[in-house]
Amino acid sequence: MSRTAADQRPRAVRARFRAGESAPTAGLAPGHTQANLISVPADWAYDMLLFCQRNPKPCPVLDVTDAGDWSTQLAPGADLRTDLPGYRVWEHGALVAEPDEVTGHWRGDLVTFLLGCSFTFEAALIAAGVPVRHIELGRNVPMYDTDRPCRPAGRLHGRTVVSMRPVPPERLSAAIRETALFPSFHGSPVHCGDPAALGIADLDRPDFGDPVDVRPDEIPVFWACGVTPQAAVMASRPPFAITHAPGRMLITDARDEHYRVL
């Protein structure tokens, strides 16, 4: 299929996903904000919102729907049940399905949280001369479980998940500066350097996404990741939840620049 410029409009990209296409969303619809999705039953919504407030780096909240609503003001016309390129369905903390759409799984009591995503700051990184390896390679970003506990909230607890991008030392300042100005997209890195400091044993074996090569002169840089609530679902076992599939985000109509603090 040919790709014209028009294909990269958020609405057009969502329409392709709604029609059944599936792909990691890194690099798609550049300049437009991407979001992690997690839907939980209404009686878990306060715990989830508090978990996000208490863990703002992995869980920066961009929008919260009313119970049962599958629309968001971040993407008018979008259907949150069909317009992402991949979902995960969870029961009591266990992954029970990875469908392309979740219309049949939907419940009237689901409250949906849309959380900022590091894919959004990658355009700013590239513009600042920071290479983004997984985009260069056409892969999903590598993501890792860590040993860093989140601050619990009610029944929700779990450990922080991070994404990793290798950065040349001379671009490290730019990488930190550019991402710090987007606290809604995880903000500045949580760690730079030795992965063992986060309890990560092997960069070549990510827990989610694809591995990328780290060159000898490069520093692995770790940002908090919106997969963290999925890790909390696995650890805390709410009776039901729906999430996006890692790396397969909601593409919104919001502009990244709207979230830049300066």
Added chain:
Amino acid sequence: MSRTAADQRPRAVRARFRAGESAPTAGLAPGHTQANLISVPADWAYDMLLFCQRNPKPCPVLDVTDAGDWSTQLAPGADLRTDLPGYRVWEHGALVAEPDEVTGHWRGDLVTFLLGCSFTFEAALIAAGVPVRHIELGRNVPMYDTDRPCRPAGRLHGRTVVSMRPVPPERLSAAIRETALFPSFHGSPVHCGDPAALGIADLDRPDFGDPVDVRPDEIPVFWACGVTPQAAVMASRPPFAITHAPGRMLITDARDEHYRVL
């Protein structure tokens, strides 16, 4: 009473307030984060947390207690019922008391929200050469109701309240830059210039706090204010609420610099 450097430690300042002293807290315990307080019954806590998420400039959440708890990890040893220099008690949206402490008003179902405060960025403003008139005059900051509606959340709705500081034009860039880097303390201004654009009729008649003079060459600069949840309480009439008295904040042990994004 003589004032030594030790008197400005957060714990010492809170102890004076606990003993009955009352004063606006602007300029006290410099470098330490101050917080707005609002306590609502647990069955209103989700609406309040969502209201804060949907209105992050007036309502940046720093901490949320468990129901009935009067402690916060932001100020170990503090008693949220006694350690502020002034409270307001609300029933069905009406102000029913303005006591020095609220031990007798406390309820086991109260969830307390601590929100960032613009007093916190004033040290950064002064360090950047931006004069802060109300501190120079030893007054409370002037605060105003506006005609700008907040995004509602459940049963909570209301209009944005702002604080105002007059800024010389040559320091306006610094004032915007310094505050933008503190999104947890209301971030960048919501408006600079003509107060009528916010529906403010007369700068000399603030709705809360004290008036300050605006010199002919100065620009009135408006930041979202943590009194906004009090305006939401007045408009939305929850059966019960406790707030700080405007300008009389919780002084925490947290360091302002912890919240600076860059």
